[in-house]
Amino acid sequence: MTYERIRLIADTVFYASPDGSGLQDGSSSANAFAGVQAAWNALQKNYDLNGWTATIQLTDGGYSTGLQAYGPMLGLHKPGGSPVIIKGNSSNAANVAFNTPGVNTFSFDGGAVATIVLLTGSASGASIFYATNGAMI
Numbered sequence: 001m002t003y004e005r006i007r008l009i010a011d012t013v014f015y016a017s018p019d020g021s022g023l024q025d026g027s028s029s030a031n032a033f034a035g036v037q038a039a040w041n042a043l044q045k046n047y048d049l050n051g052w053t054a055t056i057q058l059t060d061g062g063y064s065t066g067l068q069a070y071g072p073m074l075g076l077h078k079p080g081g082s083p084v085i086i087k088g089n090s091s092n093a094a095n096v097a098f099n100t101p102g103v104n105t106f107s108f109d110g111g112a113v114a115t116i117v118l119l120t121g122s123a124s125g126a127s128i129f130y131a132t133n134g135a136m137i
Helices: 036-046
Strands: 012-017 054-058 061-063 067-070 084-087 096-099 106-109 115-117 120-122 129-131
Touching (some): 012 036, 036 084
Parallel strands (some): 054 084, 061 096, 067 106, 106 129
């Protein structure tokens, strides 16, 4: 069986929600992925960024799980740009809140790269942002 990734042809927005469904494609807030991890996994498995930027737009709400990202996205070659932007609410960052006690909220490893903006977080006993082994946040 041959599997082809979807190649982006422009900067693209995908949506994630704390109330999203595992059956959604992330194409709108009504069809949001079930959290930022599901959005990241779908992008990494199914898409070739083809030099474009993928934005994971987080809908308002309280997130109890964060993101454990390992390895780069396919198609990273846009000079000076971030291949993935994880973005909260541009009007009120407090509307997108992460609370992940005991685990790193955003953990990047093995060359994973993203820009994270406009959200709030707490992670008692761990870090909100953690990057190692060539990863960048």
